[in-house]
Amino acid sequence: MFGEWSYLAMLGFVILASFWLEFVFRLRVLRDPKRLLKTIALVAPVFVLWDAFAIANNHWFFSEELTLGIYGPFGIPVEEYGFFIIIPIAGILTLEGVTNFFPTVKSWIARIKKVGK
DSSP: OOGGGHHHHHHHHHHHHHTHHHHHTTOOSTTOHHHHHHHHHHHHHHHHHHHHHHHHTTSOOOOTTTSOSOBOGGGOBHHHHHHHHHHHHHHHHHHHHHHHHHHHHHHHHHHHHHHHO
16 A cells, blocks of 8 residues: 555554653653663663564564565564654653553643633
8 A cells, every 4th residue: 555655554554553642741751861772772772682583583574565675674674664753752651651640631620611610
């Protein structure tokens, strides 16, 4: 459907599906770049090594029909490097969003009741 833009479209969907949580629930995750960098720095090297090993040993590959065809170090598509950044951030946003859901909704209900009085 999206051809060579498929992988980027998937990453865009992840952004749309999770980044709104930052603003609706006022999570402040994106306002703490040090925290994000630490998280990404912890997981990204493992992901890169895992991908490099799997590609080198033909365990998996990335379709040229579904990626832009731009490759970084270790023959890993640029979209996959974006994955290593976007997915950990989306994970943190989702975890924080779920954690803050009930307290936030509770405060919204309290405000509505206060306005109604």
